[in-house]
Amino acid sequence: MTDCSRHNRPPYLMITALGLALVLAIVVSAGMGYLAITPLEVAQVIWAKVSGSPLPVDFDPTFGYVVWEVRLPRILTAALVGGSLAVAGVLFQAILLNPLADPYTLGVSSGAAFGASLALLINISFLSLYSVPLFAFAGAVATLFVVLALASVDGRLGTGTLILSGVIVAAILSAGIGFIKHLADEQVAVIIFWLMGSFAARTWSHVMLVCGAALAGLVIAFFFGRDLNIMALGQRSSDSLGVDTARTRKILLVAGSLVTATCVSVSGIIGFIGLITPHLMRFIVGPDNRKLIPVSFLAGAILLLAADTLTRAVLPSEVPIGVLTALIGGPFFCYIFRKKQLHALS
Amino acid sequence: MPFLKADNLSFDYGPRQVLRHISLALEPGRFYGLLGPNGSGKTTLLDLLIANLTPAQGAISLQGRPLASYSRRQLARQMALVPQEFDLGFDFPVRDIVMMGRHPHIRRFAAPGPEDWACTGRAMADLQVDRLADRSITALSGGEKQRVVAARALAQDTPLLIMDEATANLDIRHTIQIFQVVRRRVEEGGIVLAAIHDLNLAAAFCDEIFLLKEGGLQAAGPPEEVLAAPRIAEVFGVRCQTSFNAFNRSHQVAFQWRRQ
Numbered sequence: 001m002t003d004c005s006r007h008n009r010p011p012y013l014m015i016t017a018l019g020l021a022l023v024l025a026i027v028v029s030a031g032m033g034y035l036a037i038t039p040l041e042v043a044q045v046i047w048a049k050v051s052g053s054p055l056p057v058d059f060d061p062t063f064g065y066v067v068w069e070v071r072l073p074r075i076l077t078a079a080l081v082g083g084s085l086a087v088a089g090v091l092f093q094a095i096l097l098n099p100l101a102d103p104y105t106l107g108v109s110s111g112a113a114f115g116a117s118l119a120l121l122i123n124i125s126f127l128s129l130y131s132v133p134l135f136a137f138a139g140a141v142a143t144l145f146v147v148l149a150l151a152s153v154d155g156r157l158g159t160g161t162l163i164l165s166g167v168i169v170a171a172i173l174s175a176g177i178g179f180i181k182h183l184a185d186e187q188v189a190v191i192i193f194w195l196m197g198s199f200a201a202r203t204w205s206h207v208m209l210v211c212g213a214a215l216a217g218l219v220i221a222f223f224f225g226r227d228l229n230i231m232a233l234g235q236r237s238s239d240s241l242g243v244d245t246a247r248t249r250k251i252l253l254v255a256g257s258l259v260t261a262t263c264v265s266v267s268g269i270i271g272f273i274g275l276i277t278p279h280l281m282r283f284i285v286g287p288d289n290r291k292l293i294p295v296s297f298l299a300g301a302i303l304l305l306a307a308d309t310l311t312r313a314v315l316p317s318e319v320p321i322g323v324l325t326a327l328i329g330g331p332f333f334c335y336i337f338r339k340k341q342l343h344a345l346s
Numbered sequence: 347m348p349f350l351k352a353d354n355l356s357f358d359y360g361p362r363q364v365l366r367h368i369s370l371a372l373e374p375g376r377f378y379g380l381l382g383p384n385g386s387g388k389t390t391l392l393d394l395l396i397a398n399l400t401p402a403q404g405a406i407s408l409q410g411r412p413l414a415s416y417s418r419r420q421l422a423r424q425m426a427l428v429p430q431e432f433d434l435g436f437d438f439p440v441r442d443i444v445m446m447g448r449h450p451h452i453r454r455f456a457a458p459g460p461e462d463w464a465c466t467g468r469a470m471a472d473l474q475v476d477r478l479a480d481r482s483i484t485a486l487s488g489g490e491k492q493r494v495v496a497a498r499a500l501a502q503d504t505p506l507l508i509m510d511e512a513t514a515n516l517d518i519r520h521t522i523q524i525f526q527v528v529r530r531r532v533e534e535g536g537i538v539l540a541a542i543h544d545l546n547l548a549a550a551f552c553d554e555i556f557l558l559k560e561g562g563l564q565a566a567g568p569p570e571e572v573l574a575a576p577r578i579a580e581v582f583g584v585r586c587q588t589s590f591n592a593f594n595r596s597h598q599v600a601f602q603w604r605r606q
Contacts, residue, residue: 098435099435229442229446232434232438233443236427237427237432240398242418242420242422242423244417244418286437
């Protein structure tokens with residue numbers, strides 16, 4: 001029986017390894033860019049800011065500014081968005097009983113895109129910098145509630161009807177976005193650029209916003225970790241095992257969508273991270289959501305940070321991050337999907 | 347006071363009435379069979395009893411309290427379900443699936459205790475799925491999956507076990523194995539309510555049979571009384587002979603397979 005208790009221990013080793021890798025990725029990527037800064041200098045800047053002690057007198061003050069005010073906010077936003085999208089992916093895949101679901105399955109991205117396009121079209125400026133994110137967020141949340149209302153029959157939410165409702169609403173919104181683009185004339189480039197996602201010029205307030213969403217998402221996901229596992233058995237079984245499936249599903253759908261909506265409002269639409277990360281991590285730690293949630297958060301953070309660093313500091317010109325994740329993630333996903341299909345046949 | 351009591355239950359899906367005026371009571375230490383043709387309302391009745399559906403009319407009480415006053419978690423400590431079909435998109439190992447039966451007994455964030463491991467170990471040994479413990483559920487055959495699900499319900503260790511045609515996909519050996527295991531639970535004071543298609547299986551294992559026809563309770567009582575040839579002819583529309591089978595020491599039914 002001793003092997004049984006070991007079998008269910010949290011994957012401490014994996015979490016530590018990924019945590020260290022993430023810290024390393026943050027420090028290294030903060031040194032990369034037009035102005036090359038060594039990881040040691042980056043660490044010095046971070047230490048000075050965190051501990052409140054002054055930097056050495058011979059230290060170039062531009063380095064401090066570039067690392068702390070320019071690069072770190074962008075890097076941390078990218079990492080937090082990546083982690084949040086991955087956790088939202090775990091949630092959606094578990095709730096919808098579908099390993100191919102992602103944070104955008106319920107049309108959240110289309111809603112956000114519609115909201116953002118609308119704000120850009122009518123050129124709203126009374127909320128200054130935040131008008132587009134706010135509209136995106138409102139669009140995502142409104143879409144979620146329309147989809148939930150469409151899918152629920154006397155308080156129940158079937159997984160099939162949920163996915164179908166998401167697809168229907170997303171299709172209508174896509175047409176709406178097309179119409180906005182048609183009306184937009186010269187603004188169309190701005191809309192298209194926003195839809196492709198970007199982390200350029202993110203600030204500490206963006207970091208704080210996503211950090212709050214990520215923490216809330218992690219706590220809620222972790223709280224319902226075991227219930228999520230049991231919900232994989234289907235509603236009739238999970239109800240009989242003591243999980244209030246309908247209620248839990250609703251809470252987690254709303255939580256996952258709000259986390260996603262916050263991410264979208266900060267960074268635009270970034271696909272495939274929420275789909276691929278949980279998928280990959282399931283190969284390593286298995287399907288237990290209590291293990292999958294922390295591990296996916298860290299892996300998602302590393303993946304999106306790496307992708308953003310690639311487009312920011314390595315590629316000759318900046319490719320929109322949403323395009324990059326789709327270009328790398330899409331074929332990669334086809335590969336693992338195909339491999340799994342063949343494996344299932346043999 | 348019976349453990350579970352249903353009083354004058356009716357249920358309909360829209361204009362189609364599925365159950366009419368069903369009353370029954372379940373007592374400890376008894377094995378109950380729920381029989382009836384396809385579409386006679388067996389699964390709907392079970393769904394009402396496990397609070398998966400709410401009756402349009404009538405009342406259900408569990409240990410004297412209304413069923414609706416129980417939380418899901420409290421209910422899951424009183425009754426377990428072995429569903430008819432089982433499909434899972436995620437490849438959990440068998441041991442984790444069986445341990446899910448302990449969910450209502452384990453506090454949130456707590457790890458399974460010695461009693462939880464003992465219960466799952468016993469359930470897996472009883473149904474001989476312990477050698478599959480580390481295998482992925484998605485890699486098992488239909489029959490193996492069904493035994494794992496039955497083991498999960500046994501590990502739940504509830505006074506009442508509800509089986510919804512739980513052995514429909516099993517071969518005869520494993521069917522007998524599951525029924526012998528749950529029969530032993532009944533001897534120890536447990537209650538089993540099983541929807542069964544095989545009349546002879548029901549006659550051999552059940553103490554009492556509820557026979558449904560078109561949503562109404564046609565008969566209730568010991569197998570030899572309920573499963574009489576004229577009533578089987580009326581409810582199922584087949585010809586048969588019934589007799590006491592000395593080999594099984596039970597009432598059994600022989601069907602007329604071909605028109606003479």
